[in-house]
Amino acid sequence: MSKSIKLRVPLAFGDEERLYDPQTAEKGKRYFCPACQDTVILRKGEIKTPHFAHKVSEACNQETIIHKTAKQLIVDVISDWKSGKIDAPTLRRTCEICRQFKDQPLPDKVECAILEYRMSDGFVVDVALVVANEPAAAIEVRVSHAVDENKAKSLSIPFIELDGQKVIENPTIFQPIRDRFQPLTCTTCKQAKERFQVKVKEIAKQTGIELPVYYYRYGFCKCWKCKREIIVFAWPKASEWDNSAPKTEPIPRTIQYRYSNTVGGKYWVNTCPRCRSIQGDWHLFSEPDGSFFGIRCEENSRKAYNRDMQNIIGYAIYNGMLGES
Ligand SMILES: [Zn+2]
Ligand SMILES: [Zn+2]
Numbered sequence: 230m231s232k233s234i235k236l237r238v239p240l241a242f243g244d245e246e247r248l249y250d251p252q253t254a255e256k257g258k259r260y261f262c263p264a265c266q267d268t269v270i271l272r273k274g275e276i277k278t279p280h281f282a283h284k285v286s287e288a289c290n291q292e293t294i295i296h297k298t299a300k301q302l303i304v305d306v307i308s309d310w311k312s313g314k315i316d317a318p319t320l321r322r323t324c325e326i327c328r329q330f331k332d333q334p335l336p337d338k339v340e341c342a343i344l345e346y347r348m349s350d351g352f353v354v355d356v357a358l359v360v361a362n363e364p365a366a367a368i369e370v371r372v373s374h375a376v377d378e379n380k381a382k383s384l385s386i387p388f389i390e391l392d393g394q395k396v397i398e399n400p401t402i403f404q405p406i407r408d409r410f411q412p413l414t415c416t417t418c419k420q421a422k423e424r425f426q427v428k429v430k431e432i433a434k435q436t437g438i439e440l441p442v443y444y445y446r447y448g449f450c451k452c453w454k455c456k457r458e459i460i461v462f463a464w465p466k467a468s469e470w471d472n473s474a475p476k477t478e479p480i481p482r483t484i485q486y487r488y489s490n491t492v493g494g495k496y497w498v499n500t501c502p503r504c505r506s507i508q509g510d511w512h513l514f515s516e517p518d519g520s521f522f523g524i525r526c527e528e529n530s531r532k533a534y535n536r537d538m539q540n541i542i543g544y545a546i547y548n549g550m551l552g553e554s
């Protein structure tokens with residue numbers, strides 16, 4: 230059965246360690262499979278589209294061919310860029326706040342790329358990006374298996390993971406399927422984030438609220454009753470019905486243990502610092518224009534806190550609460 234499986238070789242090595250595509254490869258020259266190094270035959274005729282023919286092999290497989298080809302291509306593209314033959318490859322990343330794609334050229338400080346670099350911790354990365362003579366970041370290529378969790382956690386440098394097939398289709402655009410580089414905030418969101426902080430500080434000052442630095446997520450809204458702008462908080466709960474007090478002191482003075490008719494009992498809830506009325510959870514968390522719409526407050530960790538704060542700011546931008554830039 231395996232005999233009938235044809236190996237597809239999109240690009241092959243020539244005599245130098247560089248990849249050639251069948252369009253530009255020349256007849257009469259020697260070409261090799263990037264995975265098993267076996268000779269491949271360039272078929273270039275009048276009728277068929279040019280391609281490299283790989284003979285049936287037990288020692289080679291399609292996955293390795295794609296994997297090896299993609300990482301070599303990344304190294305080739307970076308080397309072409311560094312020698313001035315082409316523009317910098319494009320990093321296509323997602324803004325952590327608005328979730329839109331943002332293109333940026335690979336930064337100039339990248340000096341070169343090294344194929345299959347062994348880090349001092351023993352891990353081998355597919356491609357290492359060198360900055361100031363040190364591997365500063367890595368590019369991993371995924372064909373069918375994601376970078377395993379152990380490696381992802383232990384890797385001492387930031388990395389992105391690219392889809393091998395996509396790299397072969399367009400090696401000058403790096404669009405991560407997993408992005409562990411420093412989070413990216415686009416210029417628009419950066420400005421909106423600043424406006425959010427200014428606004429929140431202003432309201433906090435007017436209402437005499439001390440802004441907590443951690444644990445209590447914060448946003449602002451108009452009090453449903455007095456219609457004035459106020460600061461509201463969200464904090465981790467074990468469940469929607471968790472009735473216990475917030476776990477971190479000092480508890481902001483507007484979070485109070487109050488009786489609610491809607492809930493039919495007492496619970497810890499936001500109140501208006503101006504008119505003292507309850508700002509119910511439903512209004513804040515479940516209404517599409519609520520300050521905490523979609524916020525999970527799942528756990529008491531920095532990571533969860535940062536993610537929630539980003540989403541709060543993201544919604545404020547989305548709902549037009551920060552005005553235009
Ligand atoms: Zn092969
Ligand atoms: Zn953005």
Ligand SMILES: [Zn+2]
Pocket residue numbers: 452453454455456457501502503504505506
């Ligand atoms: Zn009020």
